[in-house]
Amino acid sequence: MMAMAELLASGQLWQGEAAASRVTAEERLATGWPWLDQQLLAGGWPPRALIELLVDAPGQGELRLLSRALAGLAEDRRWQLWINPPATPYPPALRAAGVALERQLLTLDLSPALALWSAEQGLASGSCSLVLAWLPHLELAQLRRLQLAAERGQCRCFAIRPAALACQPSPAAVRLQLQRVAGGLQLTLLKRRGGWPLPPAIWPQVS
Amino acid sequence: MRWLYLHFPALALDTLLAGHPVEGCWALLDDNNQLLQCNDTALATGLRPGMALAEALALCDELQALRLQPAQDQQALQRLAEDCYQLVARIHPDPPRGLWLELAAMARLQGPPATLAAQLTTQLQAQGYRLQAALAPQPWTARLLARAGQWLIDDNELCLTQRLAALPLTHCELDPRQLERLQGWGLQRLGQLLALPRAEVRRRAGAPLAQWLQRLEASAPPSVPAYQPSPVFEDRLTLLYEAEQSEGVLFVLQRQLQRLQLWLRQRQLAAGSLQLELGHRQLPATCLRLASAQPDGIAANWLMLARLQLARQPLLAPVCWLRLRSQTLEPLQAPAIDLWQAASGALSPDQLLSRLQARLNPDQLQGLAARPDHVPEQAGLLVAVGERGGDYGHSGRPLWLLPQPQPLAVPWPLLDGPERLASQWWAEPLQRDYYRALAPDGRPAWLFRTAGGHWFLHGWFG
Secondary structure, three states, X not given: OHHHHHHHHHOOOOOOHHHHOOOOOOOOOOOOOHHHHHHOOOOOOOOOOEEEEEEOOOOOOHHHHHHHHHHHOOXXXXXXEEEOOOOEEOHHHHHHOOOOHHHEEEEOOOOHHHHHHHHHXXXXXXXXXXXXXXXXXXXHHHHHHHHHHXXXXXXXXXXXXXXXXXXXXXXXXEEEEEEEXXXXXXXXXXXXXXXXOXXXXXXXXXO | OOEEEEEOOOHHHHHHHOOOOOOOOEEEEOOOOEEEEEOHHHHHHOOOOOOEHHXXXXXXXXXXXXXXXXXXXXXXXHHHHHHHOOOOOEEEEEOOOEEEEEOHHHHHHHXXXXXXXXXXXXXXXXXXXXXXXXXXXXXXXXXHHHHOOOOEOOOOHHHHHHXXXXXXXXXXXXXXXXXXXXXXXXXXXXXXXXXXXXXXXXXXHOHHHHHHHHHHHOOOOOOOOOOOOOOXXXXXXXXXXXXXXXXXXXXXXXXXXXXXXXXXXHHOEEEEEEEEEEEEOOOOOEEEEEEEEEEEOOHHHHHHHHHHHHHHOOOOOOEEEEEEEEEEEEEOOOOOOOOOOHHHOOOOHHHHHHHXXXXXOHHHEEEEEEOXXXXXXXXXXXXXXXXXXXXXXXXXXXXXXXXXXXXEOOOOOEEEEEEEEEOOOOOOOOEEEEXXXXXXXXXXXXXXXXXXXXXXXXXXXX
C-alpha cells in the first residue's frame, strides 16, 4: 500500500479517470450539457488548462457553449479576456445568458504576435478567470506556452481554431470539434484528459 | 543654530555622470569653450577649470567635452535640496552650486549636528558628488570656509576659530581692490583683520568691508528664500550619450522612477499617471503619458509600463534628455486583494489592465455595456474599460452582431418571427421585421426585412 501511494505521489503511475475527476467543488465549471460534463471527467471544463474548440466558421455554436462558461464564472471578480473575436459579441444577449458584462475585457484587431502576447499576459497574470482566444496561426510550441501560462495563472484558456487543424497534434487538455448538423450541434471529443476520444454526439437543445 | 554649508564645485558634471560607469576625462564647457567643471580623472591629468578647450585637448586628446546647458546647475541643485530634505527641514539653496542646511533644529530627530553632517556628506559622496563642507554657528562663516576648501564638520568652536583666523585673505573671495588695500596694510590672514577694531576698519576701508565682516559674524539665517518642497514630482535628466534604443532611455528612466518611488513614499501618495518627455536634438520633444489603472507607487511597475509603451512607439530620433512629471497623485491605499485568490496572481486585475493599456492602442481594448434601446445597434455597445452601462439583457438576441447588416438577395429558410423593431418617433425612422433563420450551412442567423422588402443578415446565434 505504501509503495502504491509513493508511486502515485511521484506521478509514475497513470490513474486515468480518477486523476482527471479530482477537482474541487469551487473549481468545477459546468459546460451546460450534463452528458458533456460527464465525458470530460472533471465535472465540466478542466481547470488550469488549455481547451481547444475547432470550428469551421464563426457562429457554429461555440459562443453559445462559451457563454455558459462565462456565466458560470460571473461571481469571480477577475477579468474574462477576449482575444481577437471575429465579430462583436452582443452585450444584451450575453447579459441574458448570465454573463457579467463589467468583467469582460475585449482586445480587437491585434496582430498575431500581439494577440499571443496579450493572451499569455492574461493567462499568466492570475487576474483572469477565463481567456477566450481566436488564434488561428499557432505553432506547437506556442500552444504549449499557453498551456503552461494557464497552469501558472490558474486560468482556463479556450483557443478557438479552424476545424482544418483537427488532425494536427496539440498539447491542449481537451480538443472539441463543433459542427452544425440538422438535429443540433454535433460535438466530437478529439482529446480529453484521462479518457479515450469519443465518437460524435449531438446536443439537440442548442437551437 | 548650526549651519552646514555644502559647496559642489562640479555639480552639473557630477549629476550627469552619477550612476554611469565612467572612464576617461570628462569636462563641461561654457559658451566661450572654456572648461567649467572637470571630473577627477581630468583633474589628475592636469586639466583645470578656466582652461581653454584647445589647451585642454593638447593635454588630453581623449577629453569628452559637453556644453553646460543653461539652468543645468540649478536643476541639479534643486534635486540635491530634495534629497537632503529627507533629513533636514530647513534648507536654503545658494545658487549656483551651494546649499545651507540648518542642523541644530534636527538634533532630537537625527542626532547632534556633527553626526548628521557626517552622515549627509558620506551619503552624497557615495552618490558620486564631490563636495566641500563646513559647519559653523554663522551661515556666512560656514560658506566662507566651505568655499575655501576647509573641510570642517566636527562642530568644534575652538577649531573653528583657529581655522578662521588662519584663513589667508586671498581665499576670502574679497573684491580685488580691497584685498590689495588690506595686503598694503600688511594683513595676510583673516584673523588679523578680525582683530582690528571694527570702527577703524569702517573708517579706513569703507562701509562694504565692514558690512562683509558684520555678515560673517552674524548668526541670522541667510536672506535667500528657503527650499519649499514641490507639490508635484518633476525630474529632468540629461543623458550622457544620446539614446537610440529604448533600452538606453529605460536605463535612465529607472533612476528617475527610483526617485519617484521615494518621493511618493515620503508623502504617502501613489501616482495615477505620469508624463514622460523625451527630448531630441532637433525634433520637438516626444510626450508620452504613462497611466496605471490603479494608482501605483512602485518603480518596477512603472518601469514595466514604460517598457511596454516604448515597445509600441519606436523612438523618432535619438533621445538627449528625459523629463518625468507626476500628473495625477492620490493618497496611498492598501490594495484590496481577495484573500483566497491572491495566492494565484502575480498581478492584480488593475495591474493587468494597466499592462494591456500600455501595450495596446486605446481602440484595441474595450469593455462591453448594454442599455435598453429598441435599435439593436444601440442596445449593445463597446465602451472604454471600466465604464458601466445599463443592466439590460434580452434572450431573443443573437450572440454575435455584425458591425454592418449585410444585404441578402434571397432570404434563408425562416424559423421564427417576425419581431418588429422600430426607432423612437424623434429619431431617424427605422422599421425592421426580424426573423430567426437557418443559413445554408446550418448556422442559426438573425435576418431582417426592411419596410421596402429588402433582406439583411444582422447576426449569428451561435
